[in-house]
Amino acid sequence: MHKRSYVLWTGPSGPVPPALCRGESVGSVGVRRRGVDGRVRSFEEIPHTGRNGWVNLLKFWREDRFRHLHKHMEKTFKELGPIYREHVGTQNTVNILLPGDISELFRSEGLHPQRMTLTAWATHREIRQHSKGVFLKNGKEWRSDRLLLNKEVMMASAVRRFLPLLNEVATDFCQMLIGRVEREGRGQGGRGGLTIDPSPDLFRFALEASCHVLYGERIGLFSASPSLESQKFIWAVERMLTTTLPLLFLPPRLLLLIGAPQWTQHAKAWDHIFSHAESRIQKGYQRLSSSREQGSSTATSRGQYPGVLGQLMEKGQLSLDLIKANLTELMAGGVDTTAVPLQFALFELGRNPDVQEEVRKQVKQSWAKAGGDPQVALQGAPLLKATIKEILSRLYPVGITVQRYPVRDIIIQNYHIPAGTAVQACLYPMGRSAEVFPDPLRFDPGRWASRGEEAGTSTEGAGFRSLAFGFGSRQCVGRRIAENEMQLLLMHVRMEFIYYDLETTYTLILQPRVPPRITFNKL
Ligand code: HEM
Numbered sequence: 001m002h003k004r005s006y007v008l009w010t011g012p013s014g015p016v017p018p019a020l021c022r023g024e025s026v027g028s029v030g031v032r033r034r035g036v037d038g039r040v041r042s043f044e045e046i047p048h049t050g051r052n053g054w055v056n057l058l059k060f061w062r063e064d065r066f067r068h069l070h071k072h073m074e075k076t077f078k079e080l081g082p083i084y085r086e087h088v089g090t091q092n093t094v095n096i097l098l099p100g101d102i103s104e105l106f107r108s109e110g111l112h113p114q115r116m117t118l119t120a121w122a123t124h125r126e127i128r129q130h131s132k133g134v135f136l137k138n139g140k141e142w143r144s145d146r147l148l149l150n151k152e153v154m155m156a157s158a159v160r161r162f163l164p165l166l167n168e169v170a171t172d173f174c175q176m177l178i179g180r181v182e183r184e185g186r187g188q189g190g191r192g193g194l195t196i197d198p199s200p201d202l203f204r205f206a207l208e209a210s211c212h213v214l215y216g217e218r219i220g221l222f223s224a225s226p227s228l229e230s231q232k233f234i235w236a237v238e239r240m241l242t243t244t245l246p247l248l249f250l251p252p253r254l255l256l257l258i259g260a261p262q263w264t265q266h267a268k269a270w271d272h273i274f275s276h277a278e279s280r281i282q283k284g285y286q287r288l289s290s291s292r293e294q295g296s297s298t299a300t301s302r303g304q305y306p307g308v309l310g311q312l313m314e315k316g317q318l319s320l321d322l323i324k325a326n327l328t329e330l331m332a333g334g335v336d337t338t339a340v341p342l343q344f345a346l347f348e349l350g351r352n353p354d355v356q357e358e359v360r361k362q363v364k365q366s367w368a369k370a371g372g373d374p375q376v377a378l379q380g381a382p383l384l385k386a387t388i389k390e391i392l393s394r395l396y397p398v399g400i401t402v403q404r405y406p407v408r409d410i411i412i413q414n415y416h417i418p419a420g421t422a423v424q425a426c427l428y429p430m431g432r433s434a435e436v437f438p439d440p441l442r443f444d445p446g447r448w449a450s451r452g453e454e455a456g457t458s459t460e461g462a463g464f465r466s467l468a469f470g471f472g473s474r475q476c477v478g479r480r481i482a483e484n485e486m487q488l489l490l491m492h493v494r495m496e497f498i499y500y501d502l503e504t505t506y507t508l509i510l511q512p513r514v515p516p517r518i519t520f521n522k523l
Pocket residue numbers: 115134135136146329330331333334335337338341392398399401402403467468469470471472473474475476477478479481482483
């Protein structure tokens with residue numbers, strides 16, 4: 001436990017007693033403070049974690065807070081109340097966690113919402129002269145790319161097109177797993193189950209699913225000898241993510257200038273991700289060009305789905321350069337983000353057999369009625385959807401914050417926040433706050449499915465409790481792919497788990513410190 005040098009915060013009527021600062025009264029997090037004289041308090045008066053960004057950065061390093069940023073936020077809210085400022089290195093933020101306050105932030109996000117820029121990613125594109133995709137773009141340029149991408153990955157018609165591809169990959173994955181249980185599991189024919197760390201398989205599943213939907217290509221990752229090239233891609237994404245975090249608080253151009261190893265490793269990882277995407281895109285481009293040259297019909301005109309790349313190429317509304325930039329981002333953003341929450345989901349379902357049984361019962365009934373249509377089956381299994389929500393939106397949000405720069409001045413917790421301030425909605429502390437979710441540490445998908453989103457203790461900002469994929473027009477563009485991919489996998493597996501507390505670590509995405517071992521059983 002580290003000692004804090006800034007435990008005192010100034011409340012509306014002077015310094016607050018240390019007991020409250022230490023957060024003994026956890027209930028205080030939700031108390032809306034009003035100035036004694038009824039006036040709106042200034043930005044400067046927002047409680048903060050120390051004014052000097054470089055001293056704070058040093059503390060972050062010394063105490064390894066980068067990897068525990070989610071816990072650091074949770075603790076700081078308990079100490080300072082429901083809003084605080086933090087200055088670390090080059091980064092200055094206001095942090096909030098109550099749904100009512102978050103709704104105020106998103107109401108002011110404007111037509112071209114903006115997140116905090118990952119400067120290291122942007123610098124990589126600039127020095128390598130690559131175009132940027134939607135993740136890194138802003139303003140009108142962002143919007144025009146984004147509207148085109150939405151048609152291919154977000155709209156209901158797009159989901160109908162790609163869902164069978166995801167279902168094919170999920171079914172193959174489960175066949176592969178069942179084969180392993182039978183061959184390697186305990187007891188005759190694997191009846192006693194197979195206990196493994198499933199994370200390498202889940203990464204392969206997510207990559208296979210991404211390649212199938214994005215490029216219309218199966219890459220054979222469930223075979224006995226999956227390609228080394230794909231494994232290298234998975235490592236490169238991991239490396240890119242872990243090296244991003246320390247770079248968030250430092251100027252990348254300076255690190256580039258002095259040849260700092262953090263920067264070199266980061267740039268190398270991105271180069272690998274780009275060359276992997278480049279070779280896939282080249283292949284797809286050649287496929288499409290040769291069918292055009294030969295005058296043969298395109299996949300779409302034959303009623304086949306060619307994947308997102310094929311769709312974008314056939315429509316020709318985005319330049320090849322922008323298709324490449326966006327598909328590379330989709331590839332980089334689509335593997336760890338789904339593979340890791342699946343580990344958490346298997347862990348929670350495994351250690352809550354009653355919940356797992358309830359979910360399975362609903363899935364079984366729904367499949368029986370769906371006539372083999374995976375989309376109908378998913379629609380009939382709201383508990384499965386709620387399981388993903390419980391994992392992602394509450395207990396283990398992959399990105400622990402969503403950020404915006406409000407386009408007009410706003411007032412949150414009676415503090416004035418000028419337009420253009422970086423404000424973070426802190427999802428991890430929100431998901432575990434007793435003021436927002438009753439009995440927050442209990443894994444209970446039913447809180448979403450049967451009682452709806454009004455399940456919290458207060459109804460203010462009720463629609464802002466489930467923000468794992470962000471919000472509004474700038475929300476995650478891969479959301480529909482991710483949700484369906486995860487639900488389809490969970491539909492088909494059955495497992496147990498021997499209880500232990502899963503520790504988490506933050507490396508730009510929240511993940512288990514040590515992957516859980518899961519026992520898979522035959523269905
Ligand atoms: C469980 C899985 C995932 C989670 C929790 C997640 C979460 C997020 C969040 C929180 C944002 C920021 C949204 C905002 O600012 O409002 C985001 C943006 C984005 N995500 Fe995801 N994501 C997931 C999977 C994916 C997948 C599968 C892809 C690609 C296929 C993807 C690609 C992107 C891209 C490109 C953006 C930037 C969108 C923009 O700025 O317009 N994500 N994601």
